[in-house]
Amino acid sequence: MAVAAARTALLCIAVTLLGACATRPPATSMNREVTHALPADTPTPLLAALAAPERAHPGESGFRVLSNGSEALQMRIALARAAAKTLDMQYYIANEDTTGKLLLGAALYAADRGVRVRMLVDDLNFDDIDSVMAALNSHDNIEIRVFNPFGTTHRGMFERTTNLFTKIDSFTRRMHNKAMIADNQVSIVGGRNLGDEYFSASTTLQFRDLDVLAAGPITHDVSASFDEFWQSSSSYPLRALNHQKFEPKELDAMRDELRAHWRDNADPYNAKPLNATPLATQIASNTLGLTWAPAEFKADTPDKIVKPTDDYVSPPMQRLIELTHDAQKEFLVISPYFVPHDAGVKGLGVLTQRGVRVAVLTNSMAATDAIAVQAGYSPYRVPLLKEGVELYEFRPIQNQPRPGIAGSQSRASLHAKTYVIDRKILVIGSMNLDPRSAHLNTELALVIHSEALAGEVATLFDRATQPEISYRVTLATPAERARLKADSVTESPLIWTDVEDGQRHTYNLDPHAGFYRNLLTGICLLLPIDNEL
Numbered sequence: 001m002a003v004a005a006a007r008t009a010l011l012c013i014a015v016t017l018l019g020a021c022a023t024r025p026p027a028t029s030m031n032r033e034v035t036h037a038l039p040a041d042t043p044t045p046l047l048a049a050l051a052a053p054e055r056a057h058p059g060e061s062g063f064r065v066l067s068n069g070s071e072a073l074q075m076r077i078a079l080a081r082a083a084a085k086t087l088d089m090q091y092y093i094a095n096e097d098t099t100g101k102l103l104l105g106a107a108l109y110a111a112d113r114g115v116r117v118r119m120l121v122d123d124l125n126f127d128d129i130d131s132v133m134a135a136l137n138s139h140d141n142i143e144i145r146v147f148n149p150f151g152t153t154h155r156g157m158f159e160r161t162t163n164l165f166t167k168i169d170s171f172t173r174r175m176h177n178k179a180m181i182a183d184n185q186v187s188i189v190g191g192r193n194l195g196d197e198y199f200s201a202s203t204t205l206q207f208r209d210l211d212v213l214a215a216g217p218i219t220h221d222v223s224a225s226f227d228e229f230w231q232s233s234s235s236y237p238l239r240a241l242n243h244q245k246f247e248p249k250e251l252d253a254m255r256d257e258l259r260a261h262w263r264d265n266a267d268p269y270n271a272k273p274l275n276a277t278p279l280a281t282q283i284a285s286n287t288l289g290l291t292w293a294p295a296e297f298k299a300d301t302p303d304k305i306v307k308p309t310d311d312y313v314s315p316p317m318q319r320l321i322e323l324t325h326d327a328q329k330e331f332l333v334i335s336p337y338f339v340p341h342d343a344g345v346k347g348l349g350v351l352t353q354r355g356v357r358v359a360v361l362t363n364s365m366a367a368t369d370a371i372a373v374q375a376g377y378s379p380y381r382v383p384l385l386k387e388g389v390e391l392y393e394f395r396p397i398q399n400q401p402r403p404g405i406a407g408s409q410s411r412a413s414l415h416a417k418t419y420v421i422d423r424k425i426l427v428i429g430s431m432n433l434d435p436r437s438a439h440l441n442t443e444l445a446l447v448i449h450s451e452a453l454a455g456e457v458a459t460l461f462d463r464a465t466q467p468e469i470s471y472r473v474t475l476a477t478p479a480e481r482a483r484l485k486a487d488s489v490t491e492s493p494l495i496w497t498d499v500e501d502g503q504r505h506t507y508n509l510d511p512h513a514g515f516y517r518n519l520l521t522g523i524c525l526l527l528p529i530d531n532e533l
Contacts, residue, residue: 060295063291073199078279108255145236173441186279188212317431323447330357330421332361334464337363337432349388395512423458471497471511496511
């Protein structure tokens with residue numbers, strides 16, 4: 001015991017010393033070039049194309065919901081192609097996989113023709129930067145910054161793990177924003193990160209997600225938020241974190257590699273079709289399918305992470321709460337990570353008590369990619385149902401081909417974060433209904449006042465909550481509980497129902513979750529991590 005105690009003490013001392021060594025000065029003290037979003041009145045093809053529709057819809061912006069993974073990939077590539085002056089990208093995750101390389105290649109081609117490219121990525125999931133991104137960062141027109149690093153690139157696994165324990169508060173606070181902006185005129189915001197699983201391109205996992213293309217004045221607000229994060233003291237130039245040196249010939253080699261990757265993968269992954277007609281031409285000819293409507297953009301500031309305080313109020317979360325207070329008939333929730341806590345249960349109960357239908361679609365235990373979050377959600381199912389909230393849990397296997405978040409036949413997990421109030425207001429962005437979005441991560445959301453767009457997403461909700469796609473979770477009736485007891489089956493206060501191959505099925509435990517997921521959920525329920533979920 002004495003030897004073990006001594007070893008533990010030595011380890012703690014080493015961890016503390018390494019943590020101190022890993023401390024960095026604020027990024028604002030480094031030699032960073034000060035850059036800003038393109039002035040909104042700078043002449044570009046996108047500005048010219050938007051002039052007429054903006055005159056026809058004063059005070060409004062144009063929107064198009066991107067419910068299909070392939071379409072979301074195409075639109076991002078089209079956006080990179082459309083950029084004439086600037087291209088800004090802000091993501092929680094940016095993978096260098098098949099679709100990631102297609103998008104990075106599109107950004108490189110934009111830089112080659114003189115477009116200034118700025119890319120800001122959260123450090124938590126920032127991998128493989130020794131290859132593509134590090135090479136691209138040596139381009140004169142490309143700068144990559146890393147937000148809130150805790151041990152990037154050249155730092156080993158031990159040092160990253162050390163920082164996890166010595167800087168736990170900073171580690172748990174992440175930049176969860178997702179945005180892509182061309183010329184400060186057109187943007188894409190929503191739930192998707194950059195990676196195969198978000199664009200229907202992964203063979204192992206397919207996230208069902210939603211984005212929205214936004215064109216016009218609202219994009220200026222998205223750009224202002226990007227600039228605030230770009231200039232933050234927690235946004236470190238990649239060159240200050242990765243000490244590798246890249247020669248021009250190595251950038252040329254990476255360019256050749258990405259061109260070869262494009263030739264091999266653009267057609268198979270359906271990355272080309274939207275580029276046949278440039279976005280500016282589609283906007284000018286009114287063929288892009290934009291719906292014009294008033295909108296608001298709400299986003300957290302970097303101070304939520306850099307200077308956290310207990311009295312901070314998240315603008316996107318606060319606006320959603322305000323809108324739900326005014327709901328008259330219906331509040332639809334799509335949140336893959338849903339942890340309402342007692343306050344959320346009470347708030348949703350207030351809505352149901354005055355006759356508002358509240359329906360929630362989240363992941364089932366079998367579908368989720370975050371078991372700990374599922375453990376945080378599961379204790380609130382019975383209280384929510386008792387308050388009259390409808391609960392639907394997304395199934396991991398989809399049996400019938402369907403567009404949008406209903407998906408196609410594959411292993412699937414829900415990832416969209418969107419809310420519909422009275423089928424008149426659509427809220428879409430990066431924000432889940434959980435404590436992490438409210439208190440720890442930075443988030444963004446578009447609030448679009450449009451019956452057409454709200455109705456479109458409500459229809460997707462209706463489709464995704466069909467029994468062929470999701471389980472309906474209900475309270476077990478006395479008769480069902482008596483039957484379970486008579487059959488010597490574990491009694492459960494909950495019943496799950498779905499339809500598979502035309503047959504209705506009923507379950508009294510989380511369906512198809514398996515022993516391993518149930519075990520992990522049980523362990524997580526014992527841990528004091530509720531506020532970190």
